[in-house]
Amino acid sequence: ETGVTQTPRHLVMGMTNKKSLKCEQHLGHNAMYWYKQSAKKPLELMFVYNFKEQTENNSVPSRFSPECPNSSHLFLHLHTLQPEDSALYLCASSPLGGSYEQYFGPGTRLTVT
Amino acid sequence: EDKVVQSPLSLVVHEGDTVTLNCSYEVTNFRSLLWYKQEKKAPTFLFMLTSSGIEKKSGRLSSILDKKELFSILNITATQTGDSAVYLCAVMDSSYKLIFGSGTRLLVRP
Numbered sequence: 660e661t662g663v664t665q666t667p668r669h670l671v672m673g674m675t676n677k678k679s680l681k682c683e684q685h686l687g688h689n690a691m692y693w694y695k696q697s698a699k700k701p702l703e704l705m706f707v708y709n710f711k712e713q714t715e716n717n718s719v720p721s722r723f724s725p726e727c728p729n730s731s732h733l734f735l736h737l738h739t740l741q742p743e744d745s746a747l748y749l750c751a752s753s754p755l756g757g758s759y760e761q762y763f764g765p766g767t768r769l770t771v772t
Numbered sequence: 773e774d775k776v777v778q779s780p781l782s783l784v785v786h787e788g789d790t791v792t793l794n795c796s797y798e799v800t801n802f803r804s805l806l807w808y809k810q811e812k813k814a815p816t817f818l819f820m821l822t823s824s825g826i827e828k829k830s831g832r833l834s835s836i837l838d839k840k841e842l843f844s845i846l847n848i849t850a851t852q853t854g855d856s857a858v859y860l861c862a863v864m865d866s867s868y869k870l871i872f873g874s875g876t877r878l879l880v881r882p
Contacts, residue, residue, distance in 0.1 A: 701872040701875070702815075702862075702870075707869070760806055762817070764814055765814045
């Protein structure tokens with residue numbers, strides 16, 4: 660357990676569905692991240708939030724919509740996804756303002772049918 | 773474009789062997805280099821390296837950074853089956869972003 664939890668752990672959705680991924684960190688960190696991990700590709704940074712403010716959007720399609728209501732919670736809202744969006748979605752958190760490692764959650768395995 | 777390249781992509785060894793995993797990088801504003809171990813889902817942190825030539829050790833694992841040649845190695849001695857995992861190398865840039873390599877998949881056979 661790293662102190663970062665994600666729900667659900669597995670999700671199967673159709674291309675017309677709307678769903679949300681949730682991440683919660685219990686470490687008192689101020690920065691939170693969404694990553695996408697596809698088969699045989701490096702972890703790709705999607706979004707960064709510092710003190711609830713989005714500071715990075717790594718050219719992610721608008722069908723992925725992040726939300727950070729407070730420093731402990733991060734959501735990824737999904738709508739009209741494509742089969743190629745099937746991947747492991749990892750959330751991470753870290754302290755802000757220094758060279759600190761990021762702590763990862765267990766991920767949500769998403770399958771788009 | 774910033775990139776991190778790991779080699780080999782996969783490796784099969786027997787228990788007791790020593791392995792060396794490689795990570796080279798081209799990152800414009802380098803801050804530090806990190807190693808993670810990913811067994812099932814969540815990558816778990818191993819080391820952070822910021823200075824050249826200073827070895828970091830944790831049990832049978834050790835790592836060193838060469839900022840002149842832009843690479844790092846991760847050594848595992850006396851490997852055990854529990855070391856089987858994907859080992860990820862990532863470089864942190866000046867904006868604290870992590871740029872990951874594709875990973876090295878290590879399988880340790882009994």
